[in-house]
Amino acid sequence: MVERIEGGITAPAGFTAAGVACGIKASGLDLALLVATPAARAAGIFTTNLAVAAPVVVTREHLARSGATTRAVVVNSGCANACTGPSGLDVARAMADDTALAVGCPPEQVLVSSTGVIGAPLDPAKIKAGVLSATQTLGRDQHTAAAEAIMTTDPWSKETAVRADTPAGSFRVGGMAKGAGMIEPNMATMLAFLTTDAEISPGGLHRALREVADPTFNAITVDGETSTNDMVLLLAGGSSGVQIDEGLYPHFVEALHAVCHELALAIVRGGEGASKLVSIHVAGAGSVDEARQAAKAMANSPLVKTAVHGEDPNWGRLVAVAGRAGVAFEPTRARVFVGPVELFGHETVYADREPEAAAHLKQDEVSLIVDLGTGGTASFTAWTCDFSAEYVRINADYRT
Incomplete structure (x- = not known):
């Protein structure tokens, strides 16, 4: 049985988050930090746009180098760090380095993401200050601040969580997403970050994410545009003790689908200028x-x-x-x-x-x-x- 519960990205045990303002946007929260304790397994799917933003390049590299092991995800809004050349890659890597130093892990265990205006340079000093500020406010109760920090033209934040009860015990799945324009079903289509305290193999995690993305995130569109920065990341910490084997795999997919479906429809409801x-x-x-x-x-x-x-x-x-x-x-x-x-x-x-x-x-x-x-x-x-x-x-x- 899958039941909607309070919370978002930190509803599963083992995850904390923060959302802070570091001056990338003129006003409002603009940097989110998600930390897994201990490190989590991770899977991702990314934009199909050939103009790939620097954070997407770095996150793909880090997933490969770390063996899909992740300790932190850092996300900024207000600047896409896309079409910024070698300097943009340097900033994305510095973003991971600063976060790794702050949370105490290797840089390859940090995944980075950005959203905002294409072609504008991202100020690494603001990111570094934001990361240091975020580490001071990390908490399971900061999920809404994190969801707000990844917004651009979104009219409201988007987060949800569920609990799945199985014969082997209960586990949770949570998530947050942003997306209001440049949304077209050609995965990935926006930014979405998902967590679970279930324990599942890297292959099973990636399989489930691919399976669920098709009828949810890949089934939505606002304007037919595919962004340069889009990604969906799924982190599995395992703190619940529930091991997802083939027998429990349908329960996991059902819970993951419930979260992704709600987030996907929230993105469409919050589409730029949308009323229906x-x-x-x-x-x-x-x-x-x-x-x-x-x-x-x-x-x-x-x-x-x-x-x-x-x-x-x-x-x-x-x-x-x-x-x-x-x-x-x-x-x-x-x-x-x-x-x-x-x-x-x-x-x-x-x-x-x-x-x-x-x-x-x-x-x-x-x-x-x-x-x-x-x-x-x-x-x-x-x-x-x-x-x-x-x-x-x-x-x-x-x-x-």
């Missing part, structure tokens, strides 16, 4: 890959997203996207639903039902369903948000 959470379920596909491809195309369509924002049940836009999504599509047998209301099916238009569909679109959470009409049994659900004038304003003014 939108699920797009594609059915009747020949394969899950085709269903995913079609759902992602619809979720990234500006015409679909603006129609949702305007509460206009314009089902034709969904049909148009399905037809150009590059997957098998049979319009003579296709069906389109807005919420529970079928507006188009088997070449029949139900125009008299549009008022009922428009009423559904007035809700904060909206459901769109498209059956591709191929007779296939595969399906996939993607989550997105509406496009508003506020999204344009935020991104037009991002640096100015």
Whole structure:
């Protein structure tokens, strides 16, 4: 059984966190520190953008050099340290060195992450001061401060935790995430940090993270953009004493999925300028890959997203996207639903039902369903948000 509990990244035993202000941003918290005692096993998945930021390079290196053993994760917001050349790599490595000195571990046991403006230099003196300050405030009760410190344009912090009860005992999974823009399901798609006090092998940890990321973090989009800095890190400390073997592996995946699913939807709800959470379920596909491809195309369509924002049940836009999504599509047998209301099916238009569909679109959470009409049994659900004038304003003014 999996049950939601209070807390976030420090809900599992063996983890402490802190969030401090060190002057990278003009105001607010901008540096988070997560410490595992003792050192934890770690797994990560990273951006697929070819313009890879310095912290992603260094974190990959450290996971390889440490044998996927991690003592600390340090994250700054306000500056991405991306497209900064050799000097940016030097700063990312100094970020790890300063943290290692502060917590007492080898530098390769420190993972680093950054988010913010691309191309701006990251001040290593501010990072060093921030790390020293963070080590003074570390605690299990500081999880919310850490979640706030990784925010950029996010309207609120995102954290959650669960407890899983199994025949072998109970363990916990916690997490925090950030993401409001540059979010597109092409893992990784944002920053997310996950912890557990279960004990699991490095191979099992990576397997579970990959398995869970696909229907959660890889199923969301805000604007179709994949960042230079995105990563998801999962740390397993083992303090619960529960050993995850093949028999308990489904329990672990269930708990991890619960945390990742909640964080993923929170990212979409907090998308830049968003006013509606939108699920797009594609059915009747020949394969899950085709269903995913079609759902992602619809979720990234500006015409679909603006129609949702305007509460206009314009089902034709969904049909148009399905037809150009590059997957098998049979319009003579296709069906389109807005919420529970079928507006188009088997070449029949139900125009008299549009008022009922428009009423559904007035809700904060909206459901769109498209059956591709191929007779296939595969399906996939993607989550997105509406496009508003506020999204344009935020991104037009991002640096100015």
